[in-house]
Amino acid sequence: MSGDLPEVRALGSELSNWGRWGADDERGTTNLITRERIVAAAGLIRTGETIDLGIPLDADGPQPGGLRQNPVRLMSENGQEQELPGGLTWADDYVFMPLQAGSQYDSLAHVHYDGLLYNGHPGHEVTSKGAARCGIETQAKGIVGRGVLLDLARLRGVDWLEGGEVVTPAELEAAERAHGVTVGAGDILLIRTGWWRKFLRDRDAQEFIRTEPGLGLACLPWLRERDVAVVGADNSAVEAVPGERPDSMFELHMVLIRDMGVTLAEILDLEELSESCAADGRYEFFYAGPPLKFTRAVGSPINPLAVK
Numbered sequence: 001m002s003g004d005l006p007e008v009r010a011l012g013s014e015l016s017n018w019g020r021w022g023a024d025d026e027r028g029t030t031n032l033i034t035r036e037r038i039v040a041a042a043g044l045i046r047t048g049e050t051i052d053l054g055i056p057l058d059a060d061g062p063q064p065g066g067l068r069q070n071p072v073r074l075m076s077e078n079g080q081e082q083e084l085p086g087g088l089t090w091a092d093d094y095v096f097m098p099l100q101a102g103s104q105y106d107s108l109a110h111v112h113y114d115g116l117l118y119n120g121h122p123g124h125e126v127t128s129k130g131a132a133r134c135g136i137e138t139q140a141k142g143i144v145g146r147g148v149l150l151d152l153a154r155l156r157g158v159d160w161l162e163g164g165e166v167v168t169p170a171e172l173e174a175a176e177r178a179h180g181v182t183v184g185a186g187d188i189l190l191i192r193t194g195w196w197r198k199f200l201r202d203r204d205a206q207e208f209i210r211t212e213p214g215l216g217l218a219c220l221p222w223l224r225e226r227d228v229a230v231v232g233a234d235n236s237a238v239e240a241v242p243g244e245r246p247d248s249m250f251e252l253h254m255v256l257i258r259d260m261g262v263t264l265a266e267i268l269d270l271e272e273l274s275e276s277c278a279a280d281g282r283y284e285f286f287y288a289g290p291p292l293k294f295t296r297a298v299g300s301p302i303n304p305l306a307v308k
Contacts, residue, residue: 012259015260023119051308102301105299106253109136130296235266
């Protein structure tokens, strides 16, 4: 099978958005979320139903340790030893965590290859001080607009797709037809594989990241043709793991982030949204998901909202 796959660098060159929004651009496809598209997306709000898509930030999350661990929250003040005028007591806490723990965005500085970031910015500008280019703060205006859910697990009538299963463009289009929705320019596309549901059942963080269903390489031209702004999923990497080629890894990340300039949203909880969309038949909604404004960071935790 791997012999039939396109070479990733050739595919990246073919689908590249470098220079599309100018030589200095650091935002990539979120440029497609125009004011006009935001206004149109706001018209999707009809009932005010609000669904949060972020997972809890606590010690029970899907980060097994090693490269990333679950958040550690500590109290710095609890009020128990305070003697203040008028009887006031107060509490504070703080947290240690990878910025890419829990539900998260990958910034366009998260992945590069051959010494170059998105838009040809030098890869060496990502240093121990952080990312001088394409950091998550470049998305500080927020990622808001039309969200679309393609519920692949529901389409197949299963709780979840199996680990390593590769999603094809044909399946994305089948979901569009089943859901009565069409993915278009500037959309925030959310893919439900059911992998988060599996984690909620098994609570196996090692298994959650060891393998997962997700998008395949053939989906890349489809996403470019549709001019999708952001791609999110309920797994840890959006793409299938292990990948389609045994001698490489995270090739969708390479093309989506470095060549196409697509921001990725990972480890989303799409369970409540799935039930809502099935109940009312509406698979489009207003999406609001601003990142935290960490300067020079290559990712950010998020708690995005779907508003219907």
